[in-house]
Amino acid sequence: xxxxxxxxxxxxxxxxxxxxxxxxxxxxxxxxxxxxxxxxxxxxxxxxxxxxxxxxxxxxxxxxxxxxxxxxxxxxxxxxxxxxxxxxxxxxxxxxxxxxxxxxxxxxxxxxxxxxxxxxxxxxxxxxxxxxxxxxxxxxxxxxxxxxxxxxxxxxxxxxxxxxxxxxxxxxxxxxxxxxxxxxxxxxxxxxxxxxxxxxxxxxxxxxxxxxxxx
Numbered sequence: 001x002x003x004x005x006x007x008x009x010x011x012x013x014x015x016x017x018x019x020x021x022x023x024x025x026x027x028x029x030x031x032x033x034x035x036x037x038x039x040x041x042x043x044x045x046x047x048x049x050x051x052x053x054x055x056x057x058x059x060x061x062x063x064x065x066x067x068x069x070x071x072x073x074x075x076x077x078x079x080x081x082x083x084x085x086x087x088x089x090x091x092x093x094x095x096x097x098x099x100x101x102x103x104x105x106x107x108x109x110x111x112x113x114x115x116x117x118x119x120x121x122x123x124x125x126x127x128x129x130x131x132x133x134x135x136x137x138x139x140x141x142x143x144x145x146x147x148x149x150x151x152x153x154x155x156x157x158x159x160x161x162x163x164x165x166x167x168x169x170x171x172x173x174x175x176x177x178x179x180x181x182x183x184x185x186x187x188x189x190x191x192x193x194x195x196x197x198x199x200x201x202x203x204x205x206x207x208x209x210x211x212x213x214x215x
Contacts, residue, residue: 016045016047016051016055017055018069019045019046019047020041020042020045020047020051020052020055020056020062020066021062021065021066021069021128022045022066022069023041023042023044023045024036024041024062024063024066025066025067025069025070025106025109026044027040027041027044028063028066028108028109028112029106029108029109030108032108032112033059033063033108033112033115033116036059038052038053038059038062041062060116060124061124061126063112063113063116064113064116064117064123064124064126064129065124065126065127065128065129066109066128067109067110067113068126068128068129068131068132069128069131070102070106070109071098071099071102071132072128072131072132072135074098074099074101074102075095075098075099075132075135075136076135077098078094078095078097078098078194079091079094079095079098079135079139081094086142088139088141088142088143088144089143089186089187089188089189089192090192090193091139091142091143092139092140092142092143092186092188093183093188093189093192093193094139094192094193094194095135095136095139095155096155096159096179096182096183096186096188096193097179097193097194099159099162099163100159100162100163100166100175100178100179100182101175101194102163103163103166103167104166104175107167110163110167111167114160114163114164114167133152133156136152136155136156136159137149137152139155140152140155143186158182158185159182162178162179162182165178166178175196176196179195179196
């Protein structure tokens with residue numbers, strides 16, 4: 001039997017890594033971070049336990065990469081959602097909605113992710129975080145920022161703050177208020193992106209935000 005081509009091996013490694021990241025999201029959301037072991041993750045992913053240590057230095061790094069992968073896959077899907085749009089304001093609105101919506105859908109995972117960032121030495125560099133950065137920076141550029149790098153970092157900080165604010169036990173901020181504040185900052189109409197459903201989905205005050213051109 002002839003050896004596999006390097007490209008085949010690389011694709012197999014990529015798939016194994018992605019299965020571990022998906023399994024981490026599933027298990028942490030189901031059981032919590034502390035109750036999820038690396039062995040559990042390997043079993044759910046259908047991979048050998050040793051592969052976890054091969055790809056990731058530890059559980060915290062694995063969680064961070066898994067959270068960043070979830071964020072960039074959700075963000076990518078939002079930006080590419082039909083009907084397609086080349087409107088920079090619509091794309092930035094979709095980006096904001098994608099990230100701010102994660103605590104409502106994955107509260108356990110996002111709480112563990114935010115706690116890990118605060119408890120360890122900040123962000124760990126990984127391909128998933130780089131991809132997330134590329135997508136957010138691209139949304140800022142499409143919006144028309146004259147200083148994309150600065151504005152990307154500011155948007156990242158604001159989104160992290162919005163995620164954290166939704167997860168504070170006993171003092172969580174409602175999504176519509178956080179969304180409304182960010183939309184005002186960037187001059188985005190409330191109807192752009194994916195406005196929250198139901199009566200609570202109205203912007204603060206219960207009426208649509210004024211058009212940016214009228215302010």
